[in-house]
Amino acid sequence: MVSTCIKLCTLFPIDVQVGQGKSESKRWRPARAATMQDVHLPMRSFELKNRTQVDEIKKLRLITAIKTPYLPDGRFDLEAYDSLVNIQIVNGVEGVIVGGTTGEGQLMSWDEHIMLIGHTVNCFGDAIKVIGNTGSNSTREAIHATEQGFAVGMHAALHINPYYGKTSHEGLMLHFRSVLSMGPTIIYNVPGRTGQDIPPSVIKKLAESPNFAGVKECVGNDRVNEYTDNGMVVWSGNDDQCHDARWNYGARGVISVTSNLVPGLMHNLIFDGKDEALNKMLLPLMDWLFCEPNPIALNTALAQLGVIRPIFRLPYAHLPTEKRMQFCNIVRNIGRKNFIGNSDVQVLDDEDFILLGRY
Template identity: 75%
Template sequence: MLVVAKQNNIVLLATARLFFPVYKLMPPYVAVSGRNATWRLPKAAIIPNFHLPMRSFEVKNRTSTEDIKSLRLITAIKTPYLPDGRFDLEAYDALVNMQIENGAEGVIVGGTTGEGQLMSWDEHIMLIGHTVNCFGGSIKVIGNTGSNSTREAVHATEQGFAVGMHAALHINPYYGKTSMEGLVSHFGSVLPMGPTIIYNVPSRTGQDIQPRVIHTLAQSANLAGVKECVGNDRVAQYTDKGIVVWSGNDDQCHDSRWDYGATGVISVTSNLVPGLMRELIFRGKNPSLNSKLMPLIDWLFHEPNPIGLNTALAQLGVVRPVFRLPYVPLPLVKRVEFVNLVKQLGRENFVGEKDVEVLGDDDFIFVARY
């Protein structure tokens, strides 16, 4: 037997001894019972964006999408740790300051390089807020608030903008994946909140964001551009149509910038040599400098990022040699190689002031619970 009743603007459906509340249903209601009962589908009362109570339309202190589009050197910043696995904010602040002093215009907080995938959302939003509070007047803070869950992406993005980030970075849903139409709906759920960079890296997500998705999303005034890792032919497809692109591949960024129309790069290497990366991106074609940097870039990506970067910064004395698992340092032979690379490029071009050293296996701390 089915009974439908309305109490205090809540519709109750009763079957057997279970009651299911159904909220915000509009007439018509069916209030008959027995075998002759007929069911007419009620119309749901839908309030657009009702689930975004933190959303604000205050714009006087916001960064415009055009401001984000103009950034050329954005560093995907490393997150350092204390021996117990918590954030080392002193080392983090020093590293961000080095980026500012050497000409980086933006930082990605909690991206792949910053190990956002190993953070709780509380840690993630705290670090975004901390970066805005300390450095938001000197550098653009772009929070990685993407997720394979649209619900999480929406929630994290509204929180990120609430604590003051200037733009959001969003990856396409990974592992479970979805259709191209699903990608449009996923990104469309977060784009209205503020300036947004879409991040396409199929090697990590297992799915390429096809150009037709980006062309559809480009109708939104909040799409700042694309961090593109597929290659320079794809970069040209977008730049030819006026869509802003940042190279996501340090080894291709020189050509992306000067031959294919990319605005700049979202870089891992700039954690180590921000001044040289600025020169590469700002001062015109420089194939000689690009070739000079290539051995370092190849070394950094010998294993999946951020393993190489974590190892390098520890050997430079800029961060403690603490790794949140599953990341572990590069083997000893590669650690020796890095010291030689620093000598070849010149210690003065790298961040930090301590002498570079080869760390032994016992120098590293691995944290599984934090």
């Protein structure tokens, strides 16, 4: 114990005055032991968690906001989840957002959230980039979750601006800078959910950080164009606009909900050049997916395709029968072979769905 104290005091000396048996500090210096690297340690965590270069994230074109399926008791159905992620990989998807809006991160405890990020990295991290949604309206929680996310190996973080309470532009800047230092980061702007736009003036300043990977932008293609004209990487956050965003406005690609269902067709849309016919064919599906707040329709669709159990964590609930029938018609029009799963699409009864208030 004595030797340890001597070593720390040697490394981090504090000026003192000694008099009448008391010592007083001339100036206080914060302890740095927790952040300094010890060359004698076999592993250096700072290097490990930042092993993914930000340029690797900037190159991604098709990223799926992956769905989180559930068991009847409300726990994650990891078998179904693994199947969903593997289907994305097989169809050429380059990244997944874990625990985003689509994945219902807002309904998870942080323990669940970080566990799912770590599980995804452990099982699929060599084949696909894992981007953990570790954003929060609380800066303290965002910092803590992001530290944990990078500690379990995620390749990048997704961060939304503080919602409900909102903040000033200066507050936005300080919030994002608190997490940008930790690793590659995508900023997510979706005013329809947060109630506050992240203005270009803020984004342009954040882009000066070496860890700034780009923006998931939901305001529209004029905003996408403004950023791409300034050399920034942008992913469309609107599936129904992503074709034009990619081919007419310079977006890198899309962070997609639709690719949960038709990853192969979304790959074609983003990788194979302009295809107005394919885009037109997919628009009815995209519009249907957002007939109610996401992920209500997606959850209903995946259940009707037989690839997940028809289980919802409240406050989400399945679509009404008319909309469920509409989905079946959309599947037939696009072609069942283009959708994930092997079962015939079916219209489930209300009694087939399980709605969980405690989970």
